[in-house]
Amino acid sequence: ETANESAVEDTAAVQQQTKARDPQAVQAVKEALRERGALFLPQIVQLSKMGLSQVLDALETLVGLGQVTNDTFAAALLLAGRRPEQKTVLTHQILAKMGRWSLTDCFETPAPESIAQQLLERYGLVVKAATAREGISWTEIAPLMELWEASGKIRRGYFVEGLGGMQYARSAVIENLRRDPGAGLPEYYALHWKDPANPYSWMAGAGSNVKDQLPFQPELIVLRQGVPVLGAGGGRQWRLASMMPLTDADLRLAIGALVKLAERLKSSDRRVTIESYDGSPSWQGEIGKALENEGFERDYHGMVKWTNYAPANFK
Known part of the structure; x- marks a missing residue:
């Protein structure tokens, strides 16, 4: 019971963090890129009229949604390496890591089936905490997972301790979990x-x-x-x-x-x-x-x- 309460609290914290993203900044960044095309970071800051930290938060959100991309992979590493308590200063070092940001063609909200397939591919084991991390509502995914389980496409069980009882995975993933944890991996x-x-x-x-x-x-x-x-x-x-x-x-x-x-x-x-x-x-x-x-x-x-x-x- 204590573990379940901890899981609920942790999931709620992740969801709260996702909601904390400034939707106005996200929209402003999208509009700037839609109107002007591919832009460097200083141009986005100027055109969106948002602060640097707001723009970086918005870009991180849009990258997670698959709606923006960059000329360099280093930009994704820079976003991943940011710490919430760290004040971001626009330096030559930051600019050197980033190319131009541009919109992708994926503006339509993907169907739940597509989202569920992507989660299974990305995580192998789909749980509520993983969907919260992605900013996806569990209520949109859970009915589909139940349907796929009933049809034998995936399986449900308690495969990994600490992740809660609602765990879904393909049979091949479950078999891999049951093998020697070191098999096929570097030590x-x-x-x-x-x-x-x-x-x-x-x-x-x-x-x-x-x-x-x-x-x-x-x-x-x-x-x-x-x-x-x-x-x-x-x-x-x-x-x-x-x-x-x-x-x-x-x-x-x-x-x-x-x-x-x-x-x-x-x-x-x-x-x-x-x-x-x-x-x-x-x-x-x-x-x-x-x-x-x-x-x-x-x-x-x-x-x-x-x-x-x-x-x-x-x-």
């Missing part, structure tokens, strides 16, 4: 915190528990066979924090997975900086050795690695 892998593939960013109960273990807003998370073991975040110079005891060998593997993703995300900054690990300077102890093994060098910020990663090689 350690990293995800952006807001990546849809990271269930801890939206999953009721579990997501808040993971965040509570970290002394900062996470930007990246390292998983070991699906279990969070290391978080990174806290600003431009990242802090690292472990979420379970790690041996020296495990720490090196976790750092390797983290750096592999960080180099891609930080390609435009040209450097990855690690300031600390569990509150201690990043150059000390085993963490310093692990970072040196990944090509980091010590400077006054901590441990730094200059990247030459080419975004065109991103796969």
Whole structure:
């Protein structure tokens, strides 16, 4: 009962966050793009007569709805990396990451069948918290899910603990869940915190528990066979924090997975900086050795690695 109450509260919070988006700003951005075509960010701010944070919030909403696109994938990474408490300043660094924004052709509200299919493809397991994260009403999807379950197209059950009782998935997904969790996956892998593939960013109960273990807003998370073991975040110079005891060998593997993703995300900054690990300077102890093994060098910020990663090689 307590878990269900927590799930309801968490879902309500997600829905409230979705509703908090300024509809006036969203409409103003759409109108500017509709009237003038593809625009750079400063042009959208000027034409919409909205503040920068409002415009970025509106663009994030429209990207989620599939109604706008950008010349570069880096724009999506920048939006995903924004923190609610962070004041956004329009700098050359931000502008360098973004191309032009333009409208897509998907203005019509998609049919519930199309939305349900997309959710099944994106998440594999469809639950109420996932629809809330997408800004989709569960009441629009639930009747269709029940119909598909009755026809044998999908199955309903309690497959993942902490997600509530109304869970729908295709049979192939359920079989994958029942297999060895490490089968076919690298032992350690990293995800952006807001990546849809990271269930801890939206999953009721579990997501808040993971965040509570970290002394900062996470930007990246390292998983070991699906279990969070290391978080990174806290600003431009990242802090690292472990979420379970790690041996020296495990720490090196976790750092390797983290750096592999960080180099891609930080390609435009040209450097990855690690300031600390569990509150201690990043150059000390085993963490310093692990970072040196990944090509980091010590400077006054901590441990730094200059990247030459080419975004065109991103796969």
